[in-house]
Amino acid sequence: MLGRFEYARPQSVDEACRLLAEGGRAAAVLAGGTDLLVDLRNGFRSPSLLVDVKRLGELQALKTRSDETVVGAAVPLNVVVENRELRKAYAGLSDAALSIATYQLRNRATVAGNLCNASPAADMAPILLVLDAELTVQNAKGTRAVPVATLFTGAKRTCLVPGDVVIDVRMPPLDGELRTAFRKQQRIRGHDLAVVNAAAAYAPSRATLRVAVGSCAPTPVLLEPFDTKGTSPQALADEVLRAAAAATAPIDDVRASAAYRRAVLPVLLRRLLADVVSGRGGGI
Amino acid sequence: MHDIELRVNGHAERASVPAGMTLLEFLRDRLALTGAKEGCGIGECGACTVLLDRTPVTACLVLAVEADGLDVRTIEGEAADGELSALQRAFVDAGAVQCGFCTPGMIMSARALLLRSPHPSDEEIVEAIAGNLCRCTGYEAILAAIRAASGTGGEP
Incomplete structure (x- = not known):
């Protein structure tokens, strides 16, 4: 038994919002459950009500048109991994999803859940930051867009409030070629969180590079955009490394020391930049 | 308590369960299907x-x-009329079972793989069972078993 709590499976988003608003801080959204149920078991959280949003139709949308990419909040990671249109448009997104946990867990875990759990090491965060993704969030008062860049307010903390339901994650329209990649340093493939993770998105026609780093600060960090015009790959890499070092503050924890994180971050970033700038394609 | 209806290994089941009961507890403690094991619980x-x-x-x-409303398959649904499935037989023949604790979960991951990819590559097999830890075999015999079961069909 994972504890004493109530369970509700609302039939509509409105009903879910109402239940969550009534429950306040004692209510929790249940999507894939791969973080929440572990927290219940370990006694880290003890909500009195779980509101299961998995079967709500709006949260199961998956659109991959060139002008609109939408991943519903209840779409399991494996569906993202296996979607060929998504891989074609955003290889870094597919690789980030594939890097999370195991096949069984990816059948339950969701993109939105990975974000809302707000781990500093969340693997979906860096790639969605560099893609300028937004969450569609609904509550009793209405619907609003929350940029992923403003979602995280601290380790395991977000700007979402009781009564909010994340409906989907939206990527802006693709404007010309965009090369994306994700890299993750972990101790064991398949069963480990990131020691350091990072994602990049490079738009050659606009000479713009975006880079985000995870697991090196209380929240995932999006660096200021880089102008790649007239910059050699070496000079660009040096610039990215300087910016990343300045924007992060790694700590010692169970997975790695701060010193190791500081040492491995430049290595990971150089590989990441080779992935996108030279167009060599990604890899984890 | 919540009333649920689901199918387990092809049988319709109805039960009343507390919200905090896991599917694993339901299968083991209510239905006495003890093939799925609790190893880590997380x-x-x-x-499991x-x-x-x-x-x-x-x-x-x-x-x-x-x-509720879904279809569940466990290791107990593999053998039919006392006969091991081809996949189970392949595990026995390859010596892929030692202590046996991981085996029910391992076979269900392999079953799911064969359902979605009847002739999996070694890479697919490794990815499919990456979430099933085995501390006895070193995995080689398990890979051999799943390779041998390739093409035997998704259904047991």
Whole structure:
């Protein structure tokens, strides 16, 4: 038994919002459950009500048109991994999803859940930051867009409030070629969180590079955009490394020391930049 | 308490369960289907792997009430009329079973793989069972068993 709590499976988003608003801080959204149920078991959280949003139709949308990419909040990671249109448009997104946990867990875990759990090491965060993704969030008062860049307010903390339901994650329209990649340093493939993770998105026609780093600060960090015009790959890499070092503050924890994180971050970033700038394609 | 209806290995089941009961507890304690094991209880080891609507999940991280209306398959659904499935037979023949604790979950992950990819590559096999820890075999015999079962069909 994972504890004493109530369970509700609302039939509509409105009903879910109402239940969550009534429950306040004692209510929790249940999507894939791969973080929440572990927290219940370990006694880290003890909500009195779980509101299961998995079967709500709006949260199961998956659109991959060139002008609109939408991943519903209840779409399991494996569906993202296996979607060929998504891989074609955003290889870094597919690789980030594939890097999370195991096949069984990816059948339950969701993109939105990975974000809302707000781990500093969340693997979906860096790639969605560099893609300028937004969450569609609904509550009793209405619907609003929350940029992923403003979602995280601290380790395991977000700007979402009781009564909010994340409906989907939206990527802006693709404007010309965009090369994306994700890299993750972990101790064991398949069963480990990131020691350091990072994602990049490079738009050659606009000479713009975006880079985000995870697991090196209380929240995932999006660096200021880089102008790649007239910059050699070496000079660009040096610039990215300087910016990343300045924007992060790694700590010692169970997975790695701060010193190791500081040492491995430049290595990971150089590989990441080779992935996108030279167009060599990604890899984890 | 929540009233649930689900199919388990082809049988319709109805039950009343508390919200905090996991699918694994429901299968083991209510239905006496003790093939799925609790190893870690936090989705790391895969010993509790069952199929939920044909996809493998760790039953320790699914609430019984979440399985309402869905189709569950466990290791007990593999053998028919006392005959091992081809996949189970391949595990026996390859010596892929030692202590046996991981085996039910391992076979369910392999079953799900064969359902979605009847002739899996070695890479696919490795990825499919990456979430099933085995501390005895060193995995080679398990890979051999799943290779041998390739092409025997998704259904047991």
